[in-house]
Amino acid sequence: MEMLVNMDLWRRFCPSTDSFHSNFFILVLFYVVRPTAGAIKTPSPIDVVIDQSRLNWNSTASDVTFTVEFKNIEFDWMPIEMCRKTRSTSCDLSLEERDSCIRHRVTAWRNGVESEPVEACSRDGHECSPNFTLTAAPESLTVNLKRNHNLHEDHADIMKYSIKLGKKGEQLENPRVTLSSELIDGLEVGETYCVTVQFLLHWKEYGPASCMQCETIPSSSGSKQTQIIVICFVVLAIALLVVFAYVRLFRFKKIKEILQPPYTIPTTLKKPLSGNNYSVVAMSLPEEHCDVVSGLTPIHPRGV
Incomplete structure (x- = not known):
């Protein structure tokens, strides 16, 4: 109570x-429900690729809009008004009167929620992107860089390469800065590694990066060594066979007689000469008549 x-x-x-x-x-x-609602993220664009004058991408969602941004080496990301909040999956860059060596990225929006931006890469040889190929070997990967690029004529060794490496499906990290082709060793056999390359100007990222290329690290080169050994044995056997054939065919008299074509002496050469027998007399050439040269006495004796 x-x-x-x-x-x-x-x-x-x-x-x-x-x-x-x-x-x-x-x-x-x-406050409990709010993080759960924010966990519904907007899917990022995929396959964002740039060529000389057009930016293309794809999306896994159908109810999103996209915004394209650009960035130069001197300023931060800024939106392109013509490609802002658009539902298209491409952006025409030919009307943009800017430096060609700029970077682009695409961001998706859905219900006011922004996705992670995805930067564009070059797959078909952009004028501001490096050209490279990959060569896989046991426990190593070689990034073959082509230095016949127009930017090298303008910047020489100030222009460097940034090589990013990582396993397929993982984030590419630990960029390697180099001036020429790079050999990366210590890789796991059987794993697939991917590489992107981008120019660096004054140690800043310059132009779009090349699109990702991947290679699987092969196992030990035992099979190749076996093939090389087999080829060497075959070549050696052929060489020995040629030497043996030469000795047997060209150094033995019996073999030479067998290979010699048949021949007969004509009967006319075997008959004696008809008529009188003529003795062969050796004839000497007549002596030549030479004029005797009379002695000559110099008018002025030597030393005078």
């Missing part, structure tokens, strides 16, 4: 206690 009286007195002095509990419950529920 005393407890009920105390509660009644509390309600008289604090008439808003019931509303306070309800408001407090709603506030807690809001």
Whole structure:
């Protein structure tokens, strides 16, 4: 009975206690539910590729809009008004009178929620993207860079390469800065590694990066060594066979006689000469008559 009286007195002095509990419950529920709603992320664009004058991409969602941004080496990301909040999956860059060596990225929007931006790469040899090929070997991967690029004529060795490497499906990390082709060793056999290459100008990323290329690291070169050994044995056997054939066919008299074509002496050469027998007399040539040269005496003796 005393407890009920105390509660009644509390309600008289604090008439808003019931509303306070309800408001407090709603506030807690809001902060609990809000992260769950924010967990519904907007899917990022995929296959964002740039050529000389057009940017193309794809999306896994159909109810999104896209915004294209550009960035130079001197300023931060800025939107392209012609390709802002668009539902198209391409953007014409031919009307943009800017430096060609700029970077682009695409962001998706859905219900006011922004996706992670995806930067465009070059797959068909952009004028501001490096050209390279990959050569896989046991436990290593060689990035073959082609230095016949127009930018090298303008910047020489100030222009460097940034090589990013990583396993397929993982984030590419630990960029390697180099001036020429790079050999990367210590890789796991059987794993697939992917590489992207981008120009660096004054140690800043310059132009779009080349699109990702991947190669699987082969196992040990035992099979190749076996093939090389087999080829060597075959060549050696052929060489020995040629030498043996030469000795047997060209160094033995019997073999030479067998290979010699048949011949007969004509009968006319075997008959004696008809008529008188003529003795063969050796004839000497007549002596030549030479004029005797008389002695000559110099008019002025030597030393005079």
